[in-house]
Amino acid sequence: MKNENYLDLNFKDIHAPFEVDRRDFLKIIGGGLFVLFTVGDTLGYIQQEQRRRGELPTDFNSFLRIDEDGKVTCFTGKIEMGQGIITSLAQMIADELDVALDSVQMLMGDTDLCPWDMGTFGSMSTRFFGPPLRAAAAEARIILLELASEQLKVPIEKLSVDKGVIYEKTKKRNKVTFAELTKGKKIERHIKEKPVLKDPSQFKIMNKSYTRVDSIEKVTGKAKFSGDIILPGMLYAKILRPPAHGAKLVDADLSEVKKMNDVIVVQDNDLIAVLHKYPDVAEKALLKIKAKFLPSESKLNNENIYEHLIKMAGDGRVVVNTGDVKEGEKGSASIVEETYYDSYCAHSPIEPRTALANVDGDKITVWGSTQNPFTAKEEVARALGVASEKVRIITPYVGGGFGGKTTNLQIVEAARLTKLTGKPVMVAYTREEEFFFDAFHPAAIVKVRSGINESKEISFWDYKVYFAGERGASHFYNIPNSITKSYGSGRGSAANVHPFATGAWRAPGNNTNTFARECQIDIMASKAGIDPLEFRLNHLTDKKFIEVLKTAGKKFGWKSSYAFPSGRGFGIACGSDAGTVVAMIVEVDVNKKTGNVKVKRVVCAQNMGIAINPQGATIQMEGCIMMGLGYSLTEEVMFSNGEILNKNYDNYDIPKFSWLPKIETIILDKKNEPPQGGGEPAIITVGAAIANAIYDKLGIRLNRMPMTPERIKEALSVKG
Amino acid sequence: MPELIEFKLNDKAVKLNTDGERMLLWVLRTDLGLLGTKYGCGEGFCGSCTVIINNKAERSCGITVGSVRGKDVITIEGLMKNGKLHPLQKAFAEHDALQCGYCTPGMIMNAYGLLIRNPNPSYDEIINEMENNLCRCSAHKRIVDAVQTASAKM
Ligand code: FES
Numbered sequence: 001m002k003n004e005n006y007l008d009l010n011f012k013d014i015h016a017p018f019e020v021d022r023r024d025f026l027k028i029i030g031g032g033l034f035v036l037f038t039v040g041d042t043l044g045y046i047q048q049e050q051r052r053r054g055e056l057p058t059d060f061n062s063f064l065r066i067d068e069d070g071k072v073t074c075f076t077g078k079i080e081m082g083q084g085i086i087t088s089l090a091q092m093i094a095d096e097l098d099v100a101l102d103s104v105q106m107l108m109g110d111t112d113l114c115p116w117d118m119g120t121f122g123s124m125s126t127r128f129f130g131p132p133l134r135a136a137a138a139e140a141r142i143i144l145l146e147l148a149s150e151q152l153k154v155p156i157e158k159l160s161v162d163k164g165v166i167y168e169k170t171k172k173r174n175k176v177t178f179a180e181l182t183k184g185k186k187i188e189r190h191i192k193e194k195p196v197l198k199d200p201s202q203f204k205i206m207n208k209s210y211t212r213v214d215s216i217e218k219v220t221g222k223a224k225f226s227g228d229i230i231l232p233g234m235l236y237a238k239i240l241r242p243p244a245h246g247a248k249l250v251d252a253d254l255s256e257v258k259k260m261n262d263v264i265v266v267q268d269n270d271l272i273a274v275l276h277k278y279p280d281v282a283e284k285a286l287l288k289i290k291a292k293f294l295p296s297e298s299k300l301n302n303e304n305i306y307e308h309l310i311k312m313a314g315d316g317r318v319v320v321n322t323g324d325v326k327e328g329e330k331g332s333a334s335i336v337e338e339t340y341y342d343s344y345c346a347h348s349p350i351e352p353r354t355a356l357a358n359v360d361g362d363k364i365t366v367w368g369s370t371q372n373p374f375t376a377k378e379e380v381a382r383a384l385g386v387a388s389e390k391v392r393i394i395t396p397y398v399g400g401g402f403g404g405k406t407t408n409l410q411i412v413e414a415a416r417l418t419k420l421t422g423k424p425v426m427v428a429y430t431r432e433e434e435f436f437f438d439a440f441h442p443a444a445i446v447k448v449r450s451g452i453n454e455s456k457e458i459s460f461w462d463y464k465v466y467f468a469g470e471r472g473a474s475h476f477y478n479i480p481n482s483i484t485k486s487y488g489s490g491r492g493s494a495a496n497v498h499p500f501a502t503g504a505w506r507a508p509g510n511n512t513n514t515f516a517r518e519c520q521i522d523i524m525a526s527k528a529g530i531d532p533l534e535f536r537l538n539h540l541t542d543k544k545f546i547e548v549l550k551t552a553g554k555k556f557g558w559k560s561s562y563a564f565p566s567g568r569g570f571g572i573a574c575g576s577d578a579g580t581v582v583a584m585i586v587e588v589d590v591n592k593k594t595g596n597v598k599v600k601r602v603v604c605a606q607n608m609g610i611a612i613n614p615q616g617a618t619i620q621m622e623g624c625i626m627m628g629l630g631y632s633l634t635e636e637v638m639f640s641n642g643e644i645l646n647k648n649y650d651n652y653d654i655p656k657f658s659w660l661p662k663i664e665t666i667i668l669d670k671k672n673e674p675p676q677g678g679g680e681p682a683i684i685t686v687g688a689a690i691a692n693a694i695y696d697k698l699g700i701r702l703n704r705m706p707m708t709p710e711r712i713k714e715a716l717s718v719k720g
Numbered sequence: 721m722p723e724l725i726e727f728k729l730n731d732k733a734v735k736l737n738t739d740g741e742r743m744l745l746w747v748l749r750t751d752l753g754l755l756g757t758k759y760g761c762g763e764g765f766c767g768s769c770t771v772i773i774n775n776k777a778e779r780s781c782g783i784t785v786g787s788v789r790g791k792d793v794i795t796i797e798g799l800m801k802n803g804k805l806h807p808l809q810k811a812f813a814e815h816d817a818l819q820c821g822y823c824t825p826g827m828i829m830n831a832y833g834l835l836i837r838n839p840n841p842s843y844d845e846i847i848n849e850m851e852n853n854l855c856r857c858s859a860h861k862r863i864v865d866a867v868q869t870a871s872a873k874m
Pocket residue numbers: 758759760761762763764765766767768769770779780781782
């Protein structure tokens with residue numbers, strides 16, 4: 001594919017001067033060369049969404065500066081939470097601009113310095129943000145070439161660029177550096193036309209593996225997370241919490257805590273907090289508050305939740321409808337009807353939500369661990385009743401997000417408390433608060449009815465998903481008669497649906513949908529008496545799926561088997577997320593006595609288009625696989641009547657070292673195809689691949705995640 | 721009640737006046753300004769707060785500052801020597817054994833404790849020793865590789 005297709009965007013000149021006056025923007029950041037750019041049509045839907053919510057995006061999304069020292073800085077509202085865009089975005093810039101990677105700096109997630117951005121999620125940074133970023137760098141290179149041409153008195157065609165130096169091709173000593181060209185100038189450009197981007201064959205830095213650019217800071221303990229920002233006179237706040245979601249405060253006796261030395265007590269409507277210069281002292285002080293709460297009215301728990309969800313589902317939306325399911329049913333030799341269940345899961349980043357807020361005159365600044373600083377800014381402005389330009393959110397390194405750090409309660413709380421006390425205030429959640437206030441991966445149900453005809457082909461597919469949403473819901477197999485319907489929303493559903501907040505959890509909805517679809521396909525394969533890999537291939541024409549499946553099969557050493565179960569413990573699944581297509585094969589062992597599943601080996605092949613940083617992409621795949629073991633095998637938020645029973649890691653098991661399988665990843669070499677998502681796709685197939693492997697080992701079907709030892713033992717006892 | 725507490729921290733003597741019942745983690749992070757040691761759970765489950773006390777990896781969220789009196793405490797900040805990265809730090813960076821990096825100081829300190837005791841641990845010994853250090857980004861595979869590389873270099 002040529003650059004034309006690679007960069008499928010329209011660039012328009014933007015005349016509005018990006019709120020410069022208000023923020024004295026250029027004054028703050030000094031001289032040099034600026035290229036402002038906007039993420040065009042591809043992000044149109046995001047901007048629409050933003051308008052729908054009544055927020056106006058600024059009309060450029062980011063910009064690039066080459067300062068007077070020749071240093072390149074990209075200012076972007078995206079944030080770094082471990083996914084590695086601090087490296088891969090810098091690679092794009094360095095390559096297009098012909099500078100060394102280490103001369104590019106990323107300034108991320110500061111709402112005063114960076115233009116508006118929706119947030120960092122959905123594996124969108126590289127896909128949608130990458131192309132315009134590259135274009136901006138390419139544009140900057142052209143401007144610099146023009147300047148150099150004037151200065152060196154050599155036509156542009158005779159110039160070449162390397163590591164920030166422009167020189168005459170035939171006379172290398174005739175040269176000038178980027179720094180010399182930008183010195184003492186302030187050049188501001190908007191991208192007007194599509195600049196010519198490099199062809200993948202010209203890449204020197206993109207599509208090459210680099211280790212993280214932030215690793216030295218992180219291995220030395222110098223990297224600053226929100227909790228590591230220290231201001232003179234700051235106080236740590238601990239906030240009174242209800243015992244359960246929906247529990248109402250009746251009365252709080254503050255007399256004891258008010259007697260404590262150096263402890264400040266704040267009461268502002270629903271917000272009761274104690275503050276001290278030491279977090280541990282504040283925590284002790286909090287225990288002195290005697291509070292009475294009315295119990296929550298919620299009667300929901302892990303067992304009755306599914307019945308409740310079905311009741312709340314309402315009318316479904318048809319996602320896809322082809323052929324005639326009724327006709328398909330008539331032509332079926334056998335029909336399989338199954339219901340699949342998924343649980344609430346926590347994001348549980350090791351860094352709990354944290355924020356430090358400071359008030360200075362009428363300006364509030366908050367350093368917060370968030371995936372969407374610009375949303376946080378509006379939230380703070382609303383909560384404080386101040387104009388949003390009076391609020392600045394700065395995002396230091398974020399210690400993991402996975403979709404969770406998009407609700408910013410701790411930021412709002414810190415901001416309220418700094419305003420109330422006039423002092424810098426840190427709100428750092430405890431692990432218990434982190435569990436309690438998480439917006440969980442929603443519990444969900446999928447009902448599938450499907451049939452096989454005499455020729456061992458799938459004759460119809462009737463798929464209904466409840467509360468996981470549409471991501472990954474529609475299948476990609478050749479099935480003549482098929483309907484997919486989605487009930488309820490996949491995230492942040494209406495009140496009364498879930499007993500607490502739910503939200504996007506790494507590859508939202510797709511883990512549930514891929515689990516249901518790929519388990520059902522496996523059941524169909526065994527009904528048909530056809531090897532599960534062959535059966536999938538028989539029903540596929542999409543080349544991407546065929547290629548990843550075959551690649552994974554080859555790497556794994558898959559040999560067709562027509563015994564169901566085969567006893568080998570092999571399971572397979574495939575799916576697509578964020579534009580990337582993925583196939584996974586796992587091998588498991590199950591201890592029949594304890595019900596423990598050991599995933600021994602995972603082979604994963606994915607087609608993600610060009611990988612900007614292949615090593616970074618590999619690490620994301622490894623992370624997806626390992627993290628996926630958690631939602632598949634153990635992770636389930638336990639709750640009862642609004643109370644979250646998981647208060648710490650002693651009863652919420654996330655994957656540990658001893659779970660580590662042998663992991664083999666393959667990224668198909670697709671240099672000439674546009675980049676697709678990398679942070680989420682490989683997680684979607686883990687659940688189904690394991691469920692199918694457990695079936696292949698023992699002949700039992702686990703239709704409910706997580707597949708805990710208890711559920712396995714139960715299935716074994718039912719089977720007898 | 722505030723009391724005088726003295727111990728060795730990253731090769732330097734420290735003296736402070738504080739309540740000996742306070743947890744070392746918070747004293748390190750607040751009174752002593754060493755922010756590399758992280759809070760993850762506060763109850764000994766995650767290992768983010770791991771430091772070395774008298775050559776052993778310990779969880780500073782569950783150890784009172786009073787109990788380290790006279791002892792030798794090393795934190796992530798004390799691992800670099802003469803401006804040079806410790807082999808473990810180097811190996812973590814080279815193997816990309818981190819993503820968000822929040823668990824990293826604790827991982828490195830825990831591995832350091834292991835290598836002090838057992839300079840050539842087997843794969844299984846590494847897994848065993850690191851078991852209760854949690855990494856949500858799931859960098860486990862590379863962390864094991866990094867510890868192996870570092871042990872070969874030390
Ligand atoms: S914070 Fe100490 S073990 Fe988690």
